[in-house]
Amino acid sequence: MSEPLLQAIDLECERDERLLFQNLSFSILPGTLTRVEGPNGTGKTTLLRILAGLNDAWSGQLLWCGQPRMAQRESFLRNTLYLGHRPGIKPLLTPMENLRALMAGRREIADGALARALEGTGLSGFEHVPCRNLSAGQQRRVALARLLVADEPLWLLDEVFTAIDADGVRAIEALLQQRAEEGGAVLVTTHHDLDLPGMQRITLGTGGQYER
């Protein structure tokens, strides 16, 4: 059995004197798909931001490839892709420019590959239109195109189905499943009814229970 990419041990997080979760432990192995679920306000986004290294208000342990994440920070950041619950794209830039910006600091990628990624998310013909002129779903698709040029082994995806139509949802589901089959690890939060074969669940709002 392969080693976990990421391990959370006894995570605890409190916000505004409200305990969101405690004693939360789980392992994320290569080749797995995990859904973080729970009602509004139970801490799904907070947990993903903690896992992505964007929130320091927690206690417990996080291990990356078996070592404390802090000691492996560079490797962790290089190998993790986080997409937040907002599309996070710049309205004045075009989809091509945004996608290039989303790849900044990662690796050089040819315009042809960026264009193919945009085509793969249904944005052919919109590559050079300022994103402020795109619909909410199209703007989300610009961010999702990042997944089509991603080689990071761990994906942390917060509410990526928001504003996406039914065909788009099916395409994302297929992409996530394919990613797991290829050996990647995907953590996703969603209120969408996501139930893919073999999917693990981390359920918040129940005292930090972890189910498989």
Ligand SMILES: Nc1ncnc2c1ncn2[C@@H]1O[C@H](COP(=O)(O)OP(=O)(O)OP(=O)(O)O)[C@@H](O)[C@H]1O
């Ligand atoms: N910046 C912040 N400062 C203080 N408290 C916050 C902040 N952001 C969120 N919270 C609180 O943390 C709790 C968890 O929020 P979080 O966004 O993680 O929940 P969630 O499960 O992702 O919710 P949703 O399903 O509505 O997206 C909420 O009670 C919220 O009020």
